[in-house]
Amino acid sequence: MTLYVRFAAHMDALLDAMIAAGDLPADISRKAVTVEPPRDPSHGDLATNAAMVLAKAADTNPRALAEKIAAKLEALDEVASVSIAGPGFINMSLTPETWAAELRAIESLGADYGKSTSGNGVTVNVEYVSANPTGPMHMGHCRGAVVGDALATLLEAVGHKVIREYYINDAGGQVDVLARSVHLRYREALGEDVGEIPEGLYPGAYLVPVGHKLATHYGSQFVNAPESEWLVLFRTEAVAAMMDMIRSDLALLGIHHDVFASEAELQAAKKPEAAEAWLRAHDLVYDGMLEAPKGETPEDWEPVELPLFRSSKFGDDQDRPIKKSNGGWTYFGADMAYHFQKAQSADQLIDIWGADHAGTVKRIQAAVAALTEGKARFDVRLVQMVRLLRDGEPVKMSKRAGNFVTLADVVREVGKDVVRFTMLTRKSDAQMDFDFAKVVEASKDNPVFYVQYAHARIASLGRRAAEAGMALPAPDLSRLGTEELALIKLAAQYPRTVEAAAQSREPHRIAFYLGDLAAAFHGWWNMGNDDAARRIIVVNDPAITSVRLFLAQQIGQIVRNGLALMGVEALSEMQ
Numbered sequence: 001m002t003l004y005v006r007f008a009a010h011m012d013a014l015l016d017a018m019i020a021a022g023d024l025p026a027d028i029s030r031k032a033v034t035v036e037p038p039r040d041p042s043h044g045d046l047a048t049n050a051a052m053v054l055a056k057a058a059d060t061n062p063r064a065l066a067e068k069i070a071a072k073l074e075a076l077d078e079v080a081s082v083s084i085a086g087p088g089f090i091n092m093s094l095t096p097e098t099w100a101a102e103l104r105a106i107e108s109l110g111a112d113y114g115k116s117t118s119g120n121g122v123t124v125n126v127e128y129v130s131a132n133p134t135g136p137m138h139m140g141h142c143r144g145a146v147v148g149d150a151l152a153t154l155l156e157a158v159g160h161k162v163i164r165e166y167y168i169n170d171a172g173g174q175v176d177v178l179a180r181s182v183h184l185r186y187r188e189a190l191g192e193d194v195g196e197i198p199e200g201l202y203p204g205a206y207l208v209p210v211g212h213k214l215a216t217h218y219g220s221q222f223v224n225a226p227e228s229e230w231l232v233l234f235r236t237e238a239v240a241a242m243m244d245m246i247r248s249d250l251a252l253l254g255i256h257h258d259v260f261a262s263e264a265e266l267q268a269a270k271k272p273e274a275a276e277a278w279l280r281a282h283d284l285v286y287d288g289m290l291e292a293p294k295g296e297t298p299e300d301w302e303p304v305e306l307p308l309f310r311s312s313k314f315g316d317d318q319d320r321p322i323k324k325s326n327g328g329w330t331y332f333g334a335d336m337a338y339h340f341q342k343a344q345s346a347d348q349l350i351d352i353w354g355a356d357h358a359g360t361v362k363r364i365q366a367a368v369a370a371l372t373e374g375k376a377r378f379d380v381r382l383v384q385m386v387r388l389l390r391d392g393e394p395v396k397m398s399k400r401a402g403n404f405v406t407l408a409d410v411v412r413e414v415g416k417d418v419v420r421f422t423m424l425t426r427k428s429d430a431q432m433d434f435d436f437a438k439v440v441e442a443s444k445d446n447p448v449f450y451v452q453y454a455h456a457r458i459a460s461l462g463r464r465a466a467e468a469g470m471a472l473p474a475p476d477l478s479r480l481g482t483e484e485l486a487l488i489k490l491a492a493q494y495p496r497t498v499e500a501a502a503q504s505r506e507p508h509r510i511a512f513y514l515g516d517l518a519a520a521f522h523g524w525w526n527m528g529n530d531d532a533a534r535r536i537i538v539v540n541d542p543a544i545t546s547v548r549l550f551l552a553q554q555i556g557q558i559v560r561n562g563l564a565l566m567g568v569e570a571l572s573e574m575q
Helices: 003-020 050-054 062-074 096-112 139-157 174-191 205-218 228-250 263-268 271-281 331-343 353-371 407-415 416-425 447-467 482-491 494-505 508-530 540-566
Strands: 046-048 079-085 087-094 123-127 161-169 259-262 285-288 306-309 347-356 377-383 387-388 433-435
Touching: 003 050, 003 062, 003 096, 003 494, 050 087, 062 079, 062 087, 079 259, 096 407, 096 482, 139 161, 139 347, 139 377, 139 387, 139 407, 139 416, 139 494, 139 508, 139 540, 161 263, 174 205, 174 228, 205 228, 228 508, 259 263, 259 331, 263 271, 263 306, 263 331, 271 285, 271 331, 271 353, 285 494, 306 331, 306 353, 331 347, 347 353, 353 377, 377 387, 387 447, 416 447, 447 508, 482 508, 482 540, 494 508, 494 540, 508 540
Parallel strands: 123 161, 123 347, 161 259, 347 377, 387 433
Antiparallel strands: 046 087, 079 087, 285 306
């Protein structure tokens, strides 16, 4: 049991005892009670707000309650001292032995340090990427892919069963355009000079192989045939080819989905009709006419009676049509049915969307709230586009893709780990620059390098001790000094960081934490540059070498654990 989990348990046991003694009412809620580091490290190692949040329900003042709680905390072997600050905050300082025990816990738990079971029994569906199957992946897709995949891994680390899902948008007009684009390449493969690719079709050279395949298989059968004879066939073949390409691109990032859900199959299976029937049965869809909007008329408004979802009942600014006047489903109607389907096999849903979908968040949240009767937690994480630079200058576009730099191009140039780590160095909804020169730069300003360098340095220590032929005794952790204890205290924050990142759906917190840990480690390492006695490997002092090396190795373990959550391999050597 890690330190913060253990102290949360201490607090629970302490409050149970106070209830038994009649100092607290039996039905008192403890949800708001926290045990965490104080904002000011000079106040101690841990702080609890228990007295502040429980005093009212206990019909007493916070200070008086704090004194009772403090007395019980002071009795714990792990606690060196307790103080009460202000109106009732309780600060604790822990014994050096307690921190030494946490270091041992890191060693014993190894790769499992930071993992928990808090999410056990809760299934989470994470839908991410879901790029239109019309071409190769670009860097905007890449960021969403990495954020979604890292979040899925993070949720697994805290005990959730996770379904990684990709929604194939294969029912819209864009796949008909794709089919027509492929038909052009098919004719080209049969020897026709197609000239410039007409406006409105996909120009990328990635469709050339698809055209060749169809030409080989069907010959000239469809060259002059009416569109009605080949559109569905070419659409099916083209979408399949694009999805193969997308899967291949994602594999370069180490990303593999559990489920690929097809919009076309969803509609063929009458899932939108089922969702509409359920909503009508619960008086959440009605036939009505939306008022004509003032000013510019939006695309989804028509002066006709349409089936409307009561999204205003769930926080949206107006009710939304789920069908068009021609009987086809609106994007919202189809999307609503898709989420209804996902909710059948998951307790919580997470969508990773491009920032350009921000306007639809409220309405789909309203739909999920209605369809799950408010039982399913549903989060939408928005991801901003990525601006590609090379030494500060915008990168030229890819001829293969037609109008953008492909994900595959980037991964092949700088490597999977650099791409994945970099994508997590900012909040997903913040703008991001990806500079090819900066992300491979060997400097502390490059977080990818800085964290990897910390791990490589730690790995080198064991090699250096072995090369020196040092016979190291078992580490005596009582030899840990003030600087070493400070490093352990930061290391002990890792499990809390993992829990908080999972709860907030923010995998970038792991990258931020690793940056702080790496900085602290490098600072500790650098003390040896000014004072040989402060070096980690002290050849003439095996005892101090043993304890410092042990500490460094546990820091390395946490770096590996954190990088694994990000889908990044920890380097033991760097060029």
